[in-house]
Amino acid sequence: MNIIRTVRSVAFSSIPNRTLSTTRSLSTPSAQYTAFEVNDKTGIATLTLNRPPVNSLNLELLTEMRNCLKDAETNKCKGLIITSSSNSVFTAGLDLLEMYQPQDERVKSFWTALQSMWMELYGSKIPTAAAINGHAPAGGCLIATACEYRVMLPNFTIGLNETLIGIVAPKWFVSAFLNVVPRRVAEQAITQGKLFTTAEAHHVGLVDDVVNTKEEAIAKCEQFIASFKNVNPYARALTKQQFRIKELQELEQQREKDLQIFLGLIMQPSVQKAMGIYLEGLKKKSKKQ
């Protein structure tokens, strides 16, 4: 299975308007890789990752995501749904081009942006849900597990597969995974670099529900968010924080150290070489098409 296949054919603008409600965009004019809309009827925000072909997470996309997350909170949205404009990839994870022969300042900004986006999402005061309408390896799994609810379309894969490519999932990737699945399952899966199929992910609780279409996935997320309609939002936020404050504080206190570990990891000659070979392969493949 090639989860990195080109999906340029799915233009973002072709996404059908799901509801009759009007939606308004809160995105700044500079939004390049995301679409951010708030449904005026439900008050629910939808953040659509839109960086074809595979929503690779680069500095700009991560920065936009964080800004959208902050906007959703500031605007007191009822909840936030994250999904993808692609019909085969939720996100393929971190953009290798950010890590291959990187410029010092850029790569630091990149990792810091990932930390900031994750802290914003994992600690968000509003209900968060992932409509996983495509593959979600590595960074894709990180985003999904940072949400409070996950629904997935069939026949895709999700997991922290870092060990397969010779790197180590940072501690906070693991912590968020452990917030969702039992420790026994997590240890085996993450050491193996296991990518769960949708059915396997559902079986172990890594995703909560499975539906057949993106529309149904969005609807499930809306149902989840609606389950809080009688709940005091302030009390809800403080309660959620009780479950997540430890991981957030740990990363906050270790940001610089976490950055240095990441840099030490990717700057190893063997890792740089592996990335180079991989990217060369992608280029050749791209030319053939």
Next chain:
Amino acid sequence: MNIIRTVRSVAFSSIPNRTLSTTRSLSTPSAQYTAFEVNDKTGIATLTLNRPPVNSLNLELLTEMRNCLKDAETNKCKGLIITSSSNSVFTAGLDLLEMYQPQDERVKSFWTALQSMWMELYGSKIPTAAAINGHAPAGGCLIATACEYRVMLPNFTIGLNETLIGIVAPKWFVSAFLNVVPRRVAEQAITQGKLFTTAEAHHVGLVDDVVNTKEEAIAKCEQFIASFKNVNPYARALTKQQFRIKELQELEQQREKDLQIFLGLIMQPSVQKAMGIYLEGLKKKSKKQ
């Protein structure tokens, strides 16, 4: 569903004597809201909450409970069962009258008594079991999860529903809940303020068994306590402590801070107002009957 309905018709004295064994009361003459009996044959103590109509936890009830728990330990009972004299409510949780327009000293004593009772129960050296013969929201769930075993009658509800009434379950409420159910289940349920039906509670492991009558529930608790009959009580107590010492120490070290958080929470004008409206509604309903 109205879990606060009046159940005055169930007089405590009408509870049939379950066994032919003699029982003796260890309660002090001043016991007002509880009955505490030790079965001479089995050595098992039963603490029955008896503050009609819904066993609202006030300062006196909490103080009596703690004294009973200490007595059971001091008298080296084989185990302790907590149940209710009502046939519809285990306990409806904290008494709002303790928190509405409270006197400073009284409300502090109230919360401190709740902390003390919980530490005594959660850390009890002897086996503890809850025969949940009625609804167990909020404080009722807190008491149930502090025990080592839970059996419940059908068609009642249990859960930490604090967010529904605009308050936040303290950290130790959450810790005890997490001692019983998986983290994924706990986060979703407590942020939603979910009240589990008996069947749902059984499905997620929040209760261990379901039976049809109070007598069967007591019998199940006795079976659980009997499972330790070949176990060294001292070794058992130290082993149990290994599982629970962390939460006990955390609360012990944070008692004053926890009290201040509670006071800050309930003294908010919006919370006081909500309690006032709720209590006014109860009064009117009571007059109609």
Next chain:
Amino acid sequence: MNIIRTVRSVAFSSIPNRTLSTTRSLSTPSAQYTAFEVNDKTGIATLTLNRPPVNSLNLELLTEMRNCLKDAETNKCKGLIITSSSNSVFTAGLDLLEMYQPQDERVKSFWTALQSMWMELYGSKIPTAAAINGHAPAGGCLIATACEYRVMLPNFTIGLNETLIGIVAPKWFVSAFLNVVPRRVAEQAITQGKLFTTAEAHHVGLVDDVVNTKEEAIAKCEQFIASFKNVNPYARALTKQQFRIKELQELEQQREKDLQIFLGLIMQPSVQKAMGIYLEGLKKKSKKQ
């Protein structure tokens, strides 16, 4: 069920050679209670406990085990399988003779050797698997839960049954158990001193698979180890460490205190007396046979 029955009839040398591959022994000539072989074809090491009749863990066996574990890592074996030469007992746990009327230096060395062996196994950089081909109470369960994978033959038992014999499973025994099964299951089982049957152990996840023969058990372990064949070993080791470093550090920092707790526990007159009676019973039984 008598799990201490004599199994001398199973001579270690009679174990059939499972594969056609050549194996080489890495054991030092002094190996007395273990056999340690590496399959040249698969690169997988097998450590067979071989101290008839019941593989009681004494100072020498624990020291040999630790040396084998270190050898397997140093030799970059693909993985390590632990099994028993007995066909009825994996290991019966700690050797009572080490704890009954002990010499001061010897008993300290004994406990320190147990700590060292466990830290080596729990923190091993290579994949570890237990082929549990017999009963595994107490120390046997400790060894099994320190591995990453467990497969068990039917109709045996496994568990931390310390409370049944009046002692307390140390904190690190409990931690490793909690790495495998849910907290609710662990608290009840360890306070009860519960020995799970193979079927029960499988049901709660204490073992991952059940097969009918030792050969199938070894094959299952080999499959588990092979699941890492595409994984970078260095990344795998660091990832595993993220899951286990906390327990390893805790014991490392508490070794002396843990030793003193152990000595205080076994030197209690009541515990010494109980061991004496137990050992006397074993002697008589042995003479009758």
